[in-house]
Amino acid sequence: AQTVTQSQPEMSVQEAETVTLSCTYDTSESDYYLFWYKQPPSRQMILVIRQEAYKQQNATENRFSVNFQKAAKSFSLKISDSQLGDAAMYFCAYRSAIWTGNTPLVFGKGTRLSVIA
Amino acid sequence: NAGVTQTPKFQVLKTGQSMTLQCAQDMNHEYMSWYRQDPGMGLRLIHYSVGAGITDQGEVPNGYNVSRSTTEDFPLRLLSAAPSQTSVYFCASSYIGGFSYNEQFFGPGTRLTVL
DSSP: OOEEEOOOSEEEEETTSOEEEOOEEEOSOSSEEEEEEEEOTTOOOEEEEEEETTOOSOOEETTEEEEEETTTTEEEEEEOSOOGGGOEEEEEEEEESSOOSOOOOEEOOOEEEEEEO | OOOEEEEOSEEEEOTTOOEEEEEEESSOOSEEEEEEEETTTEEEEEEEEEETTEEEEOSSOTTEEEOOSSSSBOOEEESSOOGGGOEEEEEEEEOSSSGGGGOOEEOOOEEEEEO
């Protein structure tokens, strides 16, 4: 079974600075997807960024980018020019690309990010 | 499109009571699932469905039942609520296969408290 580990329960960053959230995962599969979800106090799960394992290029979405190291099974999220609205819980998640019928998202335990004005 | 909708948003139950959490999606997604979120535990899969009439268990299915009579709806039933079921419940849906398969859409969640 796949597992996802987020080793930083809490992080903080000054407004306008850059912060990196860590995520490692364990899998024997070669084809999969990785995601970062943001959960603000509203509870809504918001997809921030996704990465296909077969792509070597790191995904980027505006101020959000990832550092995907497939051999190391590492998938970190970098937030540049942090804003107060970035304060939230962030979840790293894994999903197999091979449809077997039982193919859920596997989540890490989350990292709570605080942004200091 | 309304996306994924859940009702109610909040619910308080007494131990032993039963209730149904509703979930609906209007994106014609084959795959629907229920997760529970507990502090320090991330989200864990309760049950899932790959189409009308087809359901299966996830990681934490005990105490919950599901059915799927239509593509749109996937209700979650608590048969006899227990304090251990106090949690936030999320419904999610996605396509099966193809490029669009890689994204799940989440509902707004239901906060359930069992006294």
